[in-house]
Amino acid sequence: MKNLGGKIAFVIFVILSGIVIYLSLSLESKKEIDITIININGNVHLPKNSYFEYANLHDKQNYDLLSLSVIRDRLQKHPYIKQVTVGYAGNGKVIVNLIEKEFKAILLTNGERFLMTSKMEALPVLENSQNINYPVIQINSDNRIKPFQIAASNSEIKTAFKMLTAAKLLNPSLYDNLSEIDFRNKRNAVIYFSSVDYPVIIGRENEIKKLVVFERLWENISTVQANKLLEYVDLRFTDKVYLGIAGENLQVEETQS
Numbered sequence: 001m002k003n004l005g006g007k008i009a010f011v012i013f014v015i016l017s018g019i020v021i022y023l024s025l026s027l028e029s030k031k032e033i034d035i036t037i038i039n040i041n042g043n044v045h046l047p048k049n050s051y052f053e054y055a056n057l058h059d060k061q062n063y064d065l066l067s068l069s070v071i072r073d074r075l076q077k078h079p080y081i082k083q084v085t086v087g088y089a090g091n092g093k094v095i096v097n098l099i100e101k102e103f104k105a106i107l108l109t110n111g112e113r114f115l116m117t118s119k120m121e122a123l124p125v126l127e128n129s130q131n132i133n134y135p136v137i138q139i140n141s142d143n144r145i146k147p148f149q150i151a152a153s154n155s156e157i158k159t160a161f162k163m164l165t166a167a168k169l170l171n172p173s174l175y176d177n178l179s180e181i182d183f184r185n186k187r188n189a190v191i192y193f194s195s196v197d198y199p200v201i202i203g204r205e206n207e208i209k210k211l212v213v214f215e216r217l218w219e220n221i222s223t224v225q226a227n228k229l230l231e232y233v234d235l236r237f238t239d240k241v242y243l244g245i246a247g248e249n250l251q252v253e254e255t256q257s
Contacts, residue, residue, distance in 0.1 A: 035063040036092030038071065044100055045080055045115075050128045051098070054078050071096065079123050079148065080115075104164060107157065108138045109145050120152045120161065135164060136180040156183040159207055163191075166208050170215045177222070188236065196227045198244075203236035210235040217241070 038057055040048045052058040055074035057066075071094065072086040083099040102118040106125070114122040115132060124147050125132065137160040151157050160181045168175040180192040189207060191200040202210045214235060221230060221243070234242035 033067065033088050033094075034092050035066050035088075035094050036060070038063075038094045038096060040096045040098060042098035042100070044131055045103065045129055046126065047128055047130065050126070051075060051078065068094065080126070103132070103134055104161065105134050106132060106136050107145065107151075108136060109141050112145065114145065114147070116151070116157070116161075120150050120157060122147060122149060122151050135178050138180065138182045138184050140184050140186075159183075159189075163207055163211055166211050167215070170212065171218060173222070174215055174218050193222070196222055196230070198227070198230045198232050200233045201236055206238065213241060 038052075040051055043051060049058070055071065055078070056062070057071065057074070068086045068088060072084050075081060075084045075086075075096065075098065080100050081098060082101045085097040087095050089095050101121070101123075103115050104118050105116045107114040107116050107122060113125050115125050115129070115134075116122060116137070122145050137157060139154070139156045141154060141156075143154075145151050145154065160183070163181060164175070164178070167178050174193075177193040177195045178191065179194040182190045182192070187204060189202050189204060191202060191211075193200070200214060202214075214233065217233075220226065221233065229246055231244040231246045234244065
């Protein structure tokens with residue numbers, strides 16, 4: 001459903017952009033445009049007012065100093081923005097269509113918080129950010145993650161991204177419930193899911209393979225009854241899955257297949 005929604009949104013954006021470009025070209029011969037209204041569409045992770053303030057578009061008294069290219073260039077510099085289309089619709093109205101960057105996770109590291117794009121670019125979480133309920137990746141890095149830079153050289157971030165991609169491909173329910181991947185313990189990586197209380201311990205090797213094994217169990221151990229019984233799931237060992245039973249010092253051992 002998410003993929004379908006994304007495709008529909010993209011088609012709508014293409015149609016709107018085409019209209020905007022047509023309107024802009026039809027007015028190409030005009031040297032001056034009297035701008036009185038600016039409408040912004042496509043904002044998801046920030047309210048419109050935040051984009052207006054960033055681009056210094058909130059004061060209508062200064063609109064006589066603006067042009068379509070100035071509006072586009074100002075918004076294009078925003079760290080959340082991937083693409084901007086600006087066009088004049090007549091009667092003083094300017095239409096701005098935004099495509100924001102694709103975000104995949106929130107990174108917590110050494111007291112800092114970043115929004116991670118699909119290209120592993122680390123962006124500061126800006127004030128008034130919204131709709132950022134992405135999976136959390138926690139790491140302790142000796143090398144500080146720098147804002148606005150690609151963090152693909154960090155092995156833990158790369159592994160976490162692979163795990164998120166694998167979860168999405170394996171099972172939409174598994175991906176939707178995956179809330180956190182914690183790499184702070186140097187010996188054991190731990191996954192948390194929003195719909196269950198127990199942690200899933202996967203160790204530090206063959207993380208994707210272990211996630212595949214866990215997905216086979218997911219439908220059975222994501223139930224309300226299983227959540228009451230389990231204290232943890234342990235996948236640290238290559239050939240075994242251990243289930244910790246709540247209230248008892250027992251482990252249920254299952255062989256991976």
